[in-house]
Amino acid sequence: MMHEQYDQWAAARDRLEDVRDPAGDEQLGQVAKENPLCQRELDIFAELDEFDSGDVDGDDRAAIDRVMSALERHQDRRVVPLRPGTAPPSDEDASQLAAPRRKRIAWTVGLAAAACVGAFFATRTWETEAPAQSPVAVTSPSKDEPGWRMTLSSGTVVVDGQDVHAGRALTMGSALETGAGRACVVLQGVAAACLDATTTVRMNPPAEGSQAYALEVVQGTVVVDVLERHQPSSFSLTSGSLRARAMGTFYGLEVGADHSKRVAVLEGRVEVTGAISSAVLTPGQELLASGEGREAEAIDSERAERYRMLVPSRRLWEQPGTLLRIQTKPVGATVRLDGHVVGISPVMVVAPAGAHTAGVRLDGHESRTLTFELSKDERDRFLPFLLEPDQGSEPSTTRQKAQEPRREDPASDPSAADLLQQARQLMSAGQWSSAAAAYRELRRVHPNSAEAKTVLVALGQLQLDRLGQPAAAKRSFSAYLAAGGGALSQEARFGKIRALRKLGAKTAEATAIREFLDKHPDGLDAAALRRRLAELDGS
Amino acid sequence: MTMPQHYETMASEPDLELMRRVAKRETTAQRQLVERLVRRVRKLSRLLLEDAAEAEDAAQLSLLEILQSASSFRNTGPLEAWADRITVRTTLRLARQLRAQRGVFERFTEGETVRQLFPKSQVDRAGSLDLEHFLERLPSARREAFVLKYGLGYSVEEIASITQVPTGTVKDRLIMAKRKLREMIHREALVAKKGSLS
Numbered sequence: 086m087m088h089e090q091y092d093q094w095a096a097a098r099d100r101l102e103d104v105r106d107p108a109g110d111e112q113l114g115q116v117a118k119e120n121p122l123c124q125r126e127l128d129i130f131a132e133l134d135e136f137d138s139g140d141v142d143g144d145d146r147a148a149i150d151r152v153m154s155a156l157e158r159h160q161d162r163r164v165v166p167l168r169p170g171t172a173p174p175s176d177e178d179a180s181q182l183a184a185p186r187r188k189r190i191a192w193t194v195g196l197a198a199a200a201c202v203g204a205f206f207a208t209r210t211w212e213t214e215a216p217a218q219s220p221v222a223v224t225s226p227s228k229d230e231p232g233w234r235m236t237l238s239s240g241t242v243v244v245d246g247q248d249v250h251a252g253r254a255l256t257m258g259s260a261l262e263t264g265a266g267r268a269c270v271v272l273q274g275v276a277a278a279c280l281d282a283t284t285t286v287r288m289n290p291p292a293e294g295s296q297a298y299a300l301e302v303v304q305g306t307v308v309v310d311v312l313e314r315h316q317p318s319s320f321s322l323t324s325g326s327l328r329a330r331a332m333g334t335f336y337g338l339e340v341g342a343d344h345s346k347r348v349a350v351l352e353g354r355v356e357v358t359g360a361i362s363s364a365v366l367t368p369g370q371e372l373l374a375s376g377e378g379r380e381a382e383a384i385d386s387e388r389a390e391r392y393r394m395l396v397p398s399r400r401l402w403e404q405p406g407t408l409l410r411i412q413t414k415p416v417g418a419t420v421r422l423d424g425h426v427v428g429i430s431p432v433m434v435v436a437p438a439g440a441h442t443a444g445v446r447l448d449g450h451e452s453r454t455l456t457f458e459l460s461k462d463e464r465d466r467f468l469p470f471l472l473e474p475d476q477g478s479e480p481s482t483t484r485q486k487a488q489e490p491r492r493e494d495p496a497s498d499p500s501a502a503d504l505l506q507q508a509r510q511l512m513s514a515g516q517w518s519s520a521a522a523a524y525r526e527l528r529r530v531h532p533n534s535a536e537a538k539t540v541l542v543a544l545g546q547l548q549l550d551r552l553g554q555p556a557a558a559k560r561s562f563s564a565y566l567a568a569g570g571g572a573l574s575q576e577a578r579f580g581k582i583r584a585l586r587k588l589g590a591k592t593a594e595a596t597a598i599r600e601f602l603d604k605h606p607d608g609l610d611a612a613a614l615r616r617r618l619a620e621l622d623g624s
Numbered sequence: 625m626t627m628p629q630h631y632e633t634m635a636s637e638p639d640l641e642l643m644r645r646v647a648k649r650e651t652t653a654q655r656q657l658v659e660r661l662v663r664r665v666r667k668l669s670r671l672l673l674e675d676a677a678e679a680e681d682a683a684q685l686s687l688l689e690i691l692q693s694a695s696s697f698r699n700t701g702p703l704e705a706w707a708d709r710i711t712v713r714t715t716l717r718l719a720r721q722l723r724a725q726r727g728v729f730e731r732f733t734e735g736e737t738v739r740q741l742f743p744k745s746q747v748d749r750a751g752s753l754d755l756e757h758f759l760e761r762l763p764s765a766r767r768e769a770f771v772l773k774y775g776l777g778y779s780v781e782e783i784a785s786i787t788q789v790p791t792g793t794v795k796d797r798l799i800m801a802k803r804k805l806r807e808m809i810h811r812e813a814l815v816a817k818k819g820s821l822s
Contacts, residue, residue, distance in 0.1 A: 088810055095806055125809050132755035133671070133775040145662045148680070152658055152687045153651075247677055553760075 091122035098126075147256065232257060233270045233288045236401055236435040237279070239420075239428025240266020241522040248518055251433035252408040257290035263305070264511060264519030265504070265526035267428055269401070272298055274312060276320045276331070277402045279395045281306040282526075283507045289323075299323050308337035308392045311353070312402060322348075327359035327374055336366075337392045346374045349384050351392060397425035397434075406435040407459045411443055412469045417529055418447035430470075438463075445470045501531040505540065517551040541565035542573040545580045555587035575605050582614065595621045639703045646694035654691055661690065661707050668708060669715045671771045674760060682718045686711040708776055712786060716768060723764070758808060762801055765789075769797040 094116050101109045117123035141149075233255040235242070242249055243262045255261065255270065262285045269279040270288070275298055280286060284305025291297050299321040300307060311320050311331040321330040322338040324346050329338055334353025340346050348357050349371035357364045357372055364381060366372055371384040400423065411420050413430040420432045421444040427434050430445060438461040444454040450472035459466065508523035524544040528537045545561030548554040562581040566574065578601045585594040598618045602611060645653035666683040673679040690710050697706055759767050768787060772778045780798070784791045 088813070091806070091809070095802075099802070122809050122813055125812075126805065129755050129758060129805065130774055133771065141659065141663055145666065148666060148684060148687070149655070149658050149662050152662075152684055152691075153655060155684070155688060156654060156691055157651075247680075249677075 087120055087122060090116070090120050091126075094120065094123045095126065150256070233259075233272050234435075235261075235268055236271050236277070236406070237269035237397065237427055237433070238266060239268070239430075239432045240264065240282075240526070241519045242266050242268045243516060243519055246516075251435050255288060257288055260285065260287050260303075262516070262519065264516065265507070265523040267395070269397070269434075271402050272320075276300075276312055277310045277396070278322075279308050279310075279397075281308075281391075281395055283503075297321065299328075302338050302340050304340050304342070306337060306339040306391075306395070308335075308395045310335050310396055310402065325359075327357065330356045330358070332356060332365075335396070337395075348372050348374070349388055349392065351384075351389060394426060397427045398423050400437055400439075401434065406437045407463045408465045409434050409436050409443070410465070410467045411445070412467070413445050413447065414469070414471050415447065415450075418445040418450070418470070418472060420445050443468055445472065447472050450474055501527055501534040501536040504530065505536050508540070508543075512547070517547055521547050521552060538565060538568050539571070539573060541568075542577050542580065545577070545584070549580060549584050549587070555584040559584035559588065575601075575608050578604065579608075579610050579614075586617075591621055640697075640699060643694050643697040643703070646691060647697075657691065657694075658687055661704070662687065664704060665690070665707065665711050668711050668771075668775070671755075671759065671775060672712070672715045672768055673719055674764065674767070678718070678722060679715075682715040683711075685718065686714040689714050712772065712776070716786065719764065719768075758805055761808065762804060766797045766801040766804070769794050770801040773798055 094113060097109070098113055101113070113123075114127075117127050235244075235249060235251050235253050235255060238249070238251040241264045243264060244253070244255060245259050249255075251268075261268065261270070261280065263280045263282050265282055267280060267282055269277060271277045278286070278300055282305070284307060285303040286305075286307055287301040287303060289299050289301050291299075297320075300309070300323070302322055302324045307322060309320070309322060309331065311334050321328050322336075323329070324338060324340050325344075327346050327348075329336065329348045332354040334350060334355055336348065336350040336353070336355045338346065338348050348355060348366060350366045350368055352368055354368075355366045357366060357374070359374060364372060366381055369384050369389075370381045371388065372381045409422075409432075411422075411427075411430060411432045411434070413420075416430050418430045420427050420430050422434060422436065423441055436459060438459050440456065440458050442454055442456045444452065446452040451474075453470045453472065455468065455470070457466070457468070504523055504527035508520050508527065511517075511520035511523055521544060524540045524547070527534075527540055531537055541561045541564050545558040545565070548561060549558035559581055562577045562584065565571075565577045566581070570577065578597065582594055582597045582601060585597055595618060598614045598621070601608065601614055602618070605611060608614075642653055642657060646657050662683075665686050666680070669679040669683040669686060670676065673682060686707075690707050693710060697703070700706075759770070762770065765787070769783055772783045772786065773780070778786070780791050780794045783794045787794070
């Protein structure tokens with residue numbers, strides 16, 4: 086009855102849509118008061134009218150600051166124009182910015198399509214304009230107004246709750262989390278900092294009138310390369326009361342899950358101050374500040390190597406540069422740029438003008454390298470690599486490779502338990518995308534571990550309920566069941582049913598429900614599933 | 625359905641003065657204008673685009689464009705309506721470009737790869753059928769038509785001009801969007817009644 090009335094009400098509302106009929110509107114309003122479905126529709130339409138309702142909030146304020154900052158640089162002619170592909174509208178309202186950029190866009194988009202199609206089949210490596218990332222309204226900060234800019238990202242990197250990638254300017258005061266990925270940020274003219282996985286930092290602004298910049302390490306590992314022209318340095322890494330001030334150097338700070346803090350110096354000197362008396366560390370020294378102990382000692386060689394690996398070529402600190410999007414098919418290849426490991430594909434990195442060599446390597450596949458030249462005015466470059474299975478290997482070797490667990494290097498790969506813990510923390514923090522990335526990373530790094538199988542169910546639920554990816558969720562649940570299932574089989578089967586329902590695959594859903602009822606006739610959801618099956622069979 | 629109130633009036637003299645000062649690049653006036661419009665522009669971009677991060681960028685581009693176009697503001701309608709037009713055009717242009725570029729690469733890469741290249745900002749949903757929840761489930765063309773018609777009060781002809789499709793197509797998109805909305809309202813009520821799966 087309620088549904089029928091709603092249909093009649095909706096039809097009447099449509100008839101009155103473009104007619105001014107106060108009496109009719111009044112009548113519709115009266116019906117809506119008694120029928121929640123009608124009221125629901127009115128509520129949704131009412132939301133559309135409330136564009137500027139409410140007070141300006143923090144996000145609005147941040148947007149205002151970014152726009153005013155970008156505008157100031159435009160007017161001072163100190164800004165790189167907004168990236169290609171983000172031109173203003175082509176109507177007569179568009180002002181002085183529009184004309185030159187409109188030409189550029191037509192050229193770049195056209196080139197993208199043509200170059201992509203042609204090069205793919207010809208060389209198995211195709212170069213073209215990058216697919217558009219979200220445009221960057223604020224670009225390189227000016228010299229008198231420094232700001233952080235992300236120059237490298239691999240995997241998921243989150244700033245103030247939003248996924249971001251290399252090329253983005255970052256606001257002072259922002260919090261940056263790497264999750265399962267890694268990132269490098271540059272404070273132009275001051276320092277570059279590279280963040281390992283599961284690291285969180287805050288980019289604190291200097292005190293008013295001061296140029297003493299600091300990066301606060303909340304958790305994880307950060308390695309800093311203080312730029313030569315910023316000597317003597319006024320840059321510090323901090324964590325709580327501990328402050329590690331650079332005195333011309335290359336050094337790192339780690340904050341462990343137990344809140345222990347370790348400073349290690351590779352080049353130059355670092356003054357460490359905090360709750361206890363200060364110390365000056367020289368190259369090759371590290372200091373652990375936890376509990377009562379605080380003695381400088383020789384740096385652990387594996388740590389030194391890990392720090393060096395974390396920071397790629399110093400050429401990458403030159404700004405401005407071109408945003409490279411390095412993609413491989415399949416994904417997960419180790420990516421090198423100019424001989425330095427810059428991450429696991431896909432990788433986005435800002436590189437300076439000039440010649441470069443990119444290389445990708447994935448176990449069981451042919452490695453590839455590409456030498457290319459970047460011009461000064463080039464904003465984006467897309468570098469996709471198609472990696473074919475390595476045909477040169479003996480079949481037995483190939484099979485053996487496939488069966489062998491991936492090389493597990495404790496110095497560079499976190500354990501399965503660590504990654505699982507990391508994923509759970511990200512889940513608790515509501516960072517769904519990062520949590521999913523951590524689960525995938527666990528499966529990639531430790532494919533034969535027990536966790537690699539069990540996380541499929543959690544990953545599926547995440548994809549289904551939080552990320553809106555029912556197809557991916559179905560694959561995750563099916564993969565768990567195909568691997569023999571286990572204690573979570575009931576959850577996996579139920580998840581698969583829900584995913585199929587969201588996909589609208591009624592026949593497959595009915596089959597999956599029958600399978601569930603066969604395996605778990607007394608399962609928690611069995612009664613609801615029987616009703617659903619009857620509904621499906623009757624439709 | 626009536627036109628939004630702000631479309632029925634002309635710009636006030638203070639607004640004209642404000643825009644003259646913005647055109648002269650007076651910083652205080654520029655900031656005043658951005659503060660006045662920021663919420664509206666951000667909300668409109670968000671309604672038009674599925675992805676939150678792309679919408680945020682579209683809003684910033686739109687605000688910049690509004691500031692840069694101040695000298696072209698005429699007293700042919702209210703300031704907000706003029707700003708809406710620029711926001712709509714800027715946002716839809718960006719959306720078209722992103723769609724076109726996605727289309728090219730989807731031909732050669734797997735879906736998961738494309739998603740990594742074009743990650744969508746995800747927002748946790750409580751599961752209720754609010755406006756955003758509904759809009760997420762509409763194809764982008766229907767979503768745009770729906771927002772322009774019922775959010776901004778544009779006519780079918782205006783929407784056809786903006787989205788560069790025949791008026792019949794716009795009408796069809798609006799009918800389909802409303803049909804989808806009503807279907808979702810029906811289903812939501814059924815699920816609530818049965819205490820069903822989702």
